[in-house]
Amino acid sequence: MQDPNFPNIILFAIPFFIMAMGLELYVTIKHGIKTYEPKDAFSSIAMGLGNVFLGFFSKAIVLLAFYFIYENFRLFTIPIAWWSFIFIFFADDFAYYWFHRISHECRLFWASHVVHHSSKHYNLSTALRQTWSGGFYSFVFWLWLPLLGFHPGMILLQMSISLLYQFWIHTEAIHKMPKWFEAVFNTPSHHRVHHGSNPIYLDRNHAGILIIWDKLFGTFQPELENEKVVYGLVKNIDTYNPVKIAFIEWIHMFKDAFSGQKSLKDRILYLIKPPGWKHDGSGQISDDLRQDWLKKAQNNDI
Template identity: 35%
Template structure:
């Protein structure tokens, strides 16, 4: 298995995100929304699990392609590593452009843009279907002679570097830096939904690709972040699969077989001519930006922060190469993470079912992980900490459930 760059980089990513958060709170600049950040972190945990699974699926394919390579490059050579990095950065530009310019690409990529904020929590909100598309774009690097494991490791390293520009804290840098590097200013443009900024700045590390291929736009006006038809929910399933559902629906309802086939690779937003125009809520009301907010279950914020922090060690049981868990156990734990993010979204939207789902998720995760750690012969302190987390969480949920029973009745829409 290739080096798990994601697991190695996790402490750096967490430290950077925490540092930005503390700075923004101290400055009271409003760059962090509690609800958006919790939804992003829930999705981030799911995505880390997906990264490992996809890498394991793609590695055998890349290994098979090595037989057809036209050369053999020494992955330990500084010059070869530089060439590999530039190759990954170049192919990422085209993958990213594909993700914005085609229906199927946007279905895979749009969840990353669904948030209406821009900060380091947003950087972690990635699509669970995008990663497979991403890895499949890098096969030419194997054919030209780079080892499979080196390619996958460099792709992961490149992805970690892209975390850095997702911020509003860093202003424009000196022009000589802005001329070649994908700076935070350039990436703010990419995440903006202003008419001037749509489909611009696809670069990963070097902005020169956008300058070369006509997709560069300088930041000249204040950015409004998100997609033009926001999902208006925190639910990870809806966010990740809403556009896929639209494409499947169009493929089913059109009478043209040709349109069913080409729908997927047509420009983003294209629909068969025999289907009616789609009417969806935009991001403006009376010409002004309106961001989605929801009514939370009373007193739930402290619990969600506690769970967000304590979910990270559980995530490492799936993503870290030294995890004592077997493959099928990691799969089960990943499914529980999905239930976790769904329950969190429900709590943020005052869904009555969310506490029941969270209790089931906590019992499943705490009980199974404790059992698995004991069976794996892990240090007793690990299983003791897991059991302690389970006890604290269940007491907290019991109090929350009692509190919410006594709260004012929710509207029918919120209680659904």
């Protein structure tokens, strides 16, 4: 099969990102929504530029891994055709859901993904706040696609399409989409929940394009009218320094894992357990915080 020459659509989309942020800023100011903070927005943009630059290196590793599996171990050869793009749309979105979910449930992956949640603001610039380290190892969740027989170029294209889709949902300028759209697709309302630090919203709505995976696997949470989303982390890092944003959780994770008197098992668990876990039982993970919130809400109803 001749290698396809798919364009890097993310680079072509950069002018669109800039125009969309300008339009969002105009609309939010007109409606009295204070969603942009200059230092925060510049930090997000800096993170995005760093991600694009480092992507030239990480994508080389990803392509090498994909091609190695595709050329040596693929089970089938799936042709590049209109119908195969339908299949890869669902396969990629399924892979993204599990990558995104595990990135919240395993600290080793959270160390890179936390970057995207580190802003206390929610706007289109937040979509650009991307990891500088995740691209070098998060691709493992997609390795089954070249094994199945999807061409590596086709996989990277669909991954870029998914990333582009997720740009527009980082906004408060859109309250709700039509009900049929909200039922099937990821939307600004669904994704606002995902960026919430409110206990009821933690680790919910991991969707890429389709919200159906969250509904299927029990991680869906609608945006509640009486529970305004508070953006950011349970414990915010409070810095606009892009380098600190990129690596501070790595430092905290390794400090927790390799300092003090701990068993080898506990040191390893600090890498694979969810954020908030402590070996002495003093920590609280998202599920604990959510259960506490639900108990209090139930008691208040009584």
